[in-house]
Amino acid sequence: MKPIAVLGAGIAGLTAAFDLRRRGLPVIVFEAGKTVGGMASSFQDAEGFTYDFGAHFVSNRLAQAMGAAEICRTVGHYGEAVWLGGKSYGYPFGLLRSPHFAASALAARLRSHPADNAADWFRQTYGEALAQEVAIPIAEAWSGARAEELSPSVGEKMRAGILKTLYLKAASSLTGRAVCNGYSHEMPESAGVYHVYPGGGISRLLEPTLRRVSDIVQLESPVEAILVENERVTGVRVKGQDIVVSAAISTAPVNVLPRLIKGSDTLSPMAEFRYRPMIFVNLRFTGRNLLPDTMLWVPDRSQAFFRLTEAPFSMPWLAPEGKTQITFDIGCQVGDEFWTMPEDKLAAICLDGICRIFPNLRQKYLGFGGTLKTPVAYPVYMAKYEEQRRRFARATGIDGLYSVGRNGEFGHLLMEDVYWRTLRRMRDVASYVGAPAASEHESALPQGLTPALG
Numbered sequence: 148m149k150p151i152a153v154l155g156a157g158i159a160g161l162t163a164a165f166d167l168r169r170r171g172l173p174v175i176v177f178e179a180g181k182t183v184g185g186m187a188s189s190f191q192d193a194e195g196f197t198y199d200f201g202a203h204f205v206s207n208r209l210a211q212a213m214g215a216a217e218i219c220r221t222v223g224h225y226g227e228a229v230w231l232g233g234k235s236y237g238y239p240f241g242l243l244r245s246p247h248f249a250a251s252a253l254a255a256r257l258r259s260h261p262a263d264n265a266a267d268w269f270r271q272t273y274g275e276a277l278a279q280e281v282a283i284p285i286a287e288a289w290s291g292a293r294a295e296e297l298s299p300s301v302g303e304k305m306r307a308g309i310l311k312t313l314y315l316k317a318a319s320s321l322t323g324r325a326v327c328n329g330y331s332h333e334m335p336e337s338a339g340v341y342h343v344y345p346g347g348g349i350s351r352l353l354e355p356t357l358r359r360v361s362d363i364v365q366l367e368s369p370v371e372a373i374l375v376e377n378e379r380v381t382g383v384r385v386k387g388q389d390i391v392v393s394a395a396i397s398t399a400p401v402n403v404l405p406r407l408i409k410g411s412d413t414l415s416p417m418a419e420f421r422y423r424p425m426i427f428v429n430l431r432f433t434g435r436n437l438l439p440d441t442m443l444w445v446p447d448r449s450q451a452f453f454r455l456t457e458a459p460f461s462m463p464w465l466a467p468e469g470k471t472q473i474t475f476d477i478g479c480q481v482g483d484e485f486w487t488m489p490e491d492k493l494a495a496i497c498l499d500g501i502c503r504i505f506p507n508l509r510q511k512y513l514g515f516g517g518t519l520k521t522p523v524a525y526p527v528y529m530a531k532y533e534e535q536r537r538r539f540a541r542a543t544g545i546d547g548l549y550s551v552g553r554n555g556e557f558g559h560l561l562m563e564d565v566y567w568r569t570l571r572r573m574r575d576v577a578s579y580v581g582a583p584a585a586s587e588h589e590s591a592l593p594q595g596l597t598p599a600l601g
């Protein structure tokens with residue numbers, strides 16, 4: 148049988164390769180970079196700090212499914228807060244306790260109608276005050292677009308019922324574990340699904356999977372073209388060489404597919420899909436738990452950053468004792484003033500910004516912990532291509548071409564959902580290439596895990 152080509156060795160590509168191989172299908176994984184992991188990458192330095200590309204929180208259910216449970220430590224606490232008008236509000240209940248926000252949210256509920264865009268959706272769901280002062284500025288900072296231009300589905304992704312949140316927060320307090328809330332939309336969240344972190348960094352989560360497919364992963368081998376004839380994938384081009392394949396599974400950003408595909412213009416409209424570039428700046432301080440909670444949202448648009456994360460708040464082992472690291476998320480455009488700014492200047496802007504919020508942090512500042520940049524951090528759901536996005540979510544429109552993973556699905560997917568969705572999509576791939584049904588294999592799929600983990 149002709150091999151199946153997988154583009155990318157992040158969690159989606161490795162999961163796809165592992166699953167297809169278990170089904171007895173021939174697979175080759177082409178990874179453009181020098182290492183596997185993609186966004187699930189971790190770094191350690193001589194000073195004893197461990198940090199990820201972004202900050203990563205995963206569930207015990209994912210760790211178990213990926214065979215990494217025994218290297219994971221349980222996370223005892225995770226929480227979010229919002230900094231507003233010189234005060235910190237716990238999210239979501241601290242905000243809802245404020246009569247100003249609660250009254251406007253109630254009034255909005257009484258006069259809701261279908262939303263045309265994200266701004267409308269926020270106003271109708273949270274009320275004018277919370278929408279205007281919190282949700283809209285944050286959505287605009289991470290997307291780089293006006294909330295009126297964004298599809299209402301931006302908001303729907305963020306919705307978590309109040310009762311569910313109450314239950315999960317109570318479960319967290321009772322069990323002393325950071326129970327996941329909003330980390331999976333594919334599988335139920337309950338008191339038995341909580342955050343864990345693999346010793347040595349998030350990238351270690353992928354190790355058991357990688358061990359089983361490392362012989363079929365080719366590093367520094369970007370797929371240069373996906374060859375299509377009569378709307379059917381026939382091959383891929385790697386390092387100038389055409390390789391005949393039975394199917395191609397892409398985890399690359401969807402807006403590069405039109406450039407990669409030779410022989411069809413079915414996906415040309417995807418070229419206008421946008422991702423938000425992001426810079427993550429790490430600053431180090433003496434002390435611990437310097438933020439009000441693990442994550443602090445900053446809707447103040449006069450700040451360069453919209454979110455601060457103190458990962459050691461939840462995972463104390465990520466920094467040496469008595470020290471901590473705060474990650475600043477800066478939304479930007481490739482080539483703009485932030486993208487091209489020297490690192491020391493970015494660090495200075497972040498330090499000045501956080502000291503406007505917490506002036507005492509200046510004396511505690513230890514130094515700069517590096518920056519990470521990506522041109523494709525967040526898919527941006529613009530209203531103008533919402534219909535195309537929904538169509539693409541069902542199928543690529545080209546036989547034998549599958550697009551999976553966070554950037555491949557153009558979805559705000561966290562790793563657990565990347566994992567479950569990729570496994571599900573591999574059943575389609577197997578049936579496309581005519582593989583026999585794998586009944587023994589199916590029992591290892593997600594549904595089997597649910598009852599055991601509650």
Ligand SMILES: Cc1cc2nc3c(=O)[nH]c(=O)nc-3n(C[C@H](O)[C@H](O)[C@H](O)COP(=O)(O)OP(=O)(O)OC[C@H]3O[C@@H](n4cnc5c(N)ncnc54)[C@H](O)[C@@H]3O)c2cc1C
Nearest residue numbers: 155157158159179185186201203204370399552553561562
């Ligand atoms: C700031 C931030 C914070 C996050 N926090 C969390 C969190 O707390 N918890 C959580 O679960 N998830 C989190 N996520 C999401 C998580 O990181 C992603 O869902 C996941 O890592 C995506 O994996 P992937 O395999 O889909 O894509 P990627 O990791 O992007 O992998 C794609 C791979 O494809 C390769 N590639 C691209 N083009 C080609 C080509 N033409 N040929 C060959 N190779 C190619 C790339 O080099 C890359 O290695 C976060 C993401 C961000 C940006």
